[in-house]
Amino acid sequence: MKSDINRLMRERDLDAFIVFGGEEFNSARYYLSNGAKITHGTILKARDGEMLLVCGGIEFAEAQKSGLPVKTSAELGYNDRLKQSENSATEATALFFGDLLREIGLRSGRVGLYGAWQVNKTIALYQLLAAQSQYEFVAEGSPTVIETAMLTKDDEEIARMKSVARRCNEVMQAVWDFIASLRRSGDLLIDAAGRRATIGVVKDLARRELMARGLEDTGMIFAQGADGGSPHSRGEADMPLQIGQAIVFDLFPRELGGGYHHDMTRTWCIGFAPPAVQAAYDTVMDAFDIAVETYGLDKPTHIMQEAVQDHFEARGHATSRSAPKTLCGYMHSLGHGVGIDIHERPSISHLARKDTFQIGNVFSIEPGLYYPELGFGMRVEDLFVIDSAGELVSLTTFRKDLVIPLRDEA
Amino acid sequence: MKSDINRLMRERDLDAFIVFGGEEFNSARYYLSNGAKITHGTILKARDGEMLLVCGGIEFAEAQKSGLPVKTSAELGYNDRLKQSENSATEATALFFGDLLREIGLRSGRVGLYGAWQVNKTIALYQLLAAQSQYEFVAEGSPTVIETAMLTKDDEEIARMKSVARRCNEVMQAVWDFIASLRRSGDLLIDAAGRRATIGVVKDLARRELMARGLEDTGMIFAQGADGGSPHSRGEADMPLQIGQAIVFDLFPRELGGGYHHDMTRTWCIGFAPPAVQAAYDTVMDAFDIAVETYGLDKPTHIMQEAVQDHFEARGHATSRSAPKTLCGYMHSLGHGVGIDIHERPSISHLARKDTFQIGNVFSIEPGLYYPELGFGMRVEDLFVIDSAGELVSLTTFRKDLVIPLRDEA
Numbered sequence: 001m002k003s004d005i006n007r008l009m010r011e012r013d014l015d016a017f018i019v020f021g022g023e024e025f026n027s028a029r030y031y032l033s034n035g036a037k038i039t040h041g042t043i044l045k046a047r048d049g050e051m052l053l054v055c056g057g058i059e060f061a062e063a064q065k066s067g068l069p070v071k072t073s074a075e076l077g078y079n080d081r082l083k084q085s086e087n088s089a090t091e092a093t094a095l096f097f098g099d100l101l102r103e104i105g106l107r108s109g110r111v112g113l114y115g116a117w118q119v120n121k122t123i124a125l126y127q128l129l130a131a132q133s134q135y136e137f138v139a140e141g142s143p144t145v146i147e148t149a150m151l152t153k154d155d156e157e158i159a160r161m162k163s164v165a166r167r168c169n170e171v172m173q174a175v176w177d178f179i180a181s182l183r184r185s186g187d188l189l190i191d192a193a194g195r196r197a198t199i200g201v202v203k204d205l206a207r208r209e210l211m212a213r214g215l216e217d218t219g220m221i222f223a224q225g226a227d228g229g230s231p232h233s234r235g236e237a238d239m240p241l242q243i244g245q246a247i248v249f250d251l252f253p254r255e256l257g258g259g260y261h262h263d264m265t266r267t268w269c270i271g272f273a274p275p276a277v278q279a280a281y282d283t284v285m286d287a288f289d290i291a292v293e294t295y296g297l298d299k300p301t302h303i304m305q306e307a308v309q310d311h312f313e314a315r316g317h318a319t320s321r322s323a324p325k326t327l328c329g330y331m332h333s334l335g336h337g338v339g340i341d342i343h344e345r346p347s348i349s350h351l352a353r354k355d356t357f358q359i360g361n362v363f364s365i366e367p368g369l370y371y372p373e374l375g376f377g378m379r380v381e382d383l384f385v386i387d388s389a390g391e392l393v394s395l396t397t398f399r400k401d402l403v404i405p406l407r408d409e410a
Numbered sequence: 411m412k413s414d415i416n417r418l419m420r421e422r423d424l425d426a427f428i429v430f431g432g433e434e435f436n437s438a439r440y441y442l443s444n445g446a447k448i449t450h451g452t453i454l455k456a457r458d459g460e461m462l463l464v465c466g467g468i469e470f471a472e473a474q475k476s477g478l479p480v481k482t483s484a485e486l487g488y489n490d491r492l493k494q495s496e497n498s499a500t501e502a503t504a505l506f507f508g509d510l511l512r513e514i515g516l517r518s519g520r521v522g523l524y525g526a527w528q529v530n531k532t533i534a535l536y537q538l539l540a541a542q543s544q545y546e547f548v549a550e551g552s553p554t555v556i557e558t559a560m561l562t563k564d565d566e567e568i569a570r571m572k573s574v575a576r577r578c579n580e581v582m583q584a585v586w587d588f589i590a591s592l593r594r595s596g597d598l599l600i601d602a603a604g605r606r607a608t609i610g611v612v613k614d615l616a617r618r619e620l621m622a623r624g625l626e627d628t629g630m631i632f633a634q635g636a637d638g639g640s641p642h643s644r645g646e647a648d649m650p651l652q653i654g655q656a657i658v659f660d661l662f663p664r665e666l667g668g669g670y671h672h673d674m675t676r677t678w679c680i681g682f683a684p685p686a687v688q689a690a691y692d693t694v695m696d697a698f699d700i701a702v703e704t705y706g707l708d709k710p711t712h713i714m715q716e717a718v719q720d721h722f723e724a725r726g727h728a729t730s731r732s733a734p735k736t737l738c739g740y741m742h743s744l745g746h747g748v749g750i751d752i753h754e755r756p757s758i759s760h761l762a763r764k765d766t767f768q769i770g771n772v773f774s775i776e777p778g779l780y781y782p783e784l785g786f787g788m789r790v791e792d793l794f795v796i797d798s799a800g801e802l803v804s805l806t807t808f809r810k811d812l813v814i815p816l817r818d819e820a
Contacts, residue, residue, distance in 0.1 A: 113529050
């Protein structure tokens, strides 16, 4: 939680930190600035000191919504530094970061660098910062101080994520209802107006339903048949929906304009499920139950993945543990933390051996099986929170039925 | 253009480059992989050699849509490197990047690093890469080889941006039509069903209209009254629309799921414009015309900004040239390149003295005036392309009327 940051800085011997970069993909800045909508801006904090948000004058009003003290870069002398460095923005920024550290009272010490930015700019800036020998600039490994704080959500964050979950489940229901309302036309499906239903139509519906609830899509997967056999294949808009094909629907929207995510996946067959798909689905659902049963507060996360890998391997499926280069079977991690980023800590992977389950974690459990050569793939995913009693609670209430029945077959 | 990349690498003495990082905000990777929708993936290229896209197995199918040769990281030995480095992903990645450079035939030389990633991970990776002394890893300043290629759009990119522009202009018209259909209720406005019109209602309409055209909002500004006096204030959803208040509507959507942007701004007064607002608007429109008249192929971009600053200063307005710390008057750059990123080169700023106008540039011209203490701000912005004849052509056809007349006042 945010309230852990001073303690974490002390444990890691950090005297201060600087968070910089753009708006997109910059969860550290979003988190610390309480979601202020600024395109650029730098956050500084000395250990046990107040945070300071520095931005351009044109973003001053939005920056103040962060609730942090705000100063403009002009007011703190950035333009003078730009002149001094003959308009090299990187040189000016390196000098300016020194000015800002002195502004928050730090004359020397260890300074963590966080945020998200272009690779070349980050490295060029780091090279110049490293020349300021009164400071030692630190690139922490994951999870950083900020990622560690983000790893345990506070009550307000969990309340927001429950709200996103509720709305995301409603959208899943709306898509189910739409598909259930279709009529067969051979192996394909048509709507009440006689139009052929495609993946594009379904995705458009899902996006509209998300937006109507203040959410935005961040790249949903709706992949049918062999496409669903590639875990991250997103589905082709022009492809018509077909009966009896496994469909992987992975929906991971966030609050409109950036914010907290939900992440859930269902696998559906319209009308009926072929026996091979039903059998694989039963195996995946068993894996899901095994994962949940393996949970325990303070346990290492990797044992959950290993229990699921044991299960799949015992039933003859390749896994990325038994066959690291496999492109079929079960070849991804079992789950990941979710929050402002869609992929956070903890990792639930046999390769990530340091994470443990902690109160306030929000993470996915998502076993799957993928056989593109057999024409199908599947995954079932709920998002869970570990509540204040240490119990594992699913935020994803939507049913896990494989088959969406059609009325003319009911 | 992409076809310039080998020449640019030669001019800058680069033997190869590596583009890495996540999906969001990673325009270099989007550009080189032709928009492939992969969450992680690394692109390598030796000068005069073919590009290679390396990704996890679960993203193989999507990665192939890039049209580039694709290999999986498992196939190239990443897992062995991970084992060797005792599961430190950063150490493994540094070793693996060396493997990948040898895979594309490079045993030594200068290697540019591009992409977008978390600051701490980028620096930690760079520190480890720097230890591989057969290579010199280079952090180019802006504009990099890739940014320079992106700076001149090819015919296919311009065709896409014209399509986005056409759709964005249609959305602007739909919002105008909605506002023009409202009825007065005192100083406020109500719709046909008697509901009060708010900024939130307008933004929801705009988002729906964008989505219906295959576009997505990336943070539109619809800021009324004093809020519009802060150039990057985005507007409060609950605020009711009011007659006679200047509204800054800055719309900068992109292709759904990530892609090319449009960027346009209009300033509107509903019903009527107060004289001070009308006078300032006339000054801004004059600035806009002066900017366009100052254009010339191969001219430095900063002279366009300086001509506009001359104009504003002569009329008594502070600018960020005459008063660098001013929070009112005209205090931003005149324009910026637009493409996969909303802010690209060229910059049109008195501080950016190296950019010149080139065929294939797509950039905004957006003068404005901001007086939050007087209760208003305004900006007018079109997106322009420099066509193959060197002519400046606006992609933003929507009218520039200040006043949206209401029917009961027509």
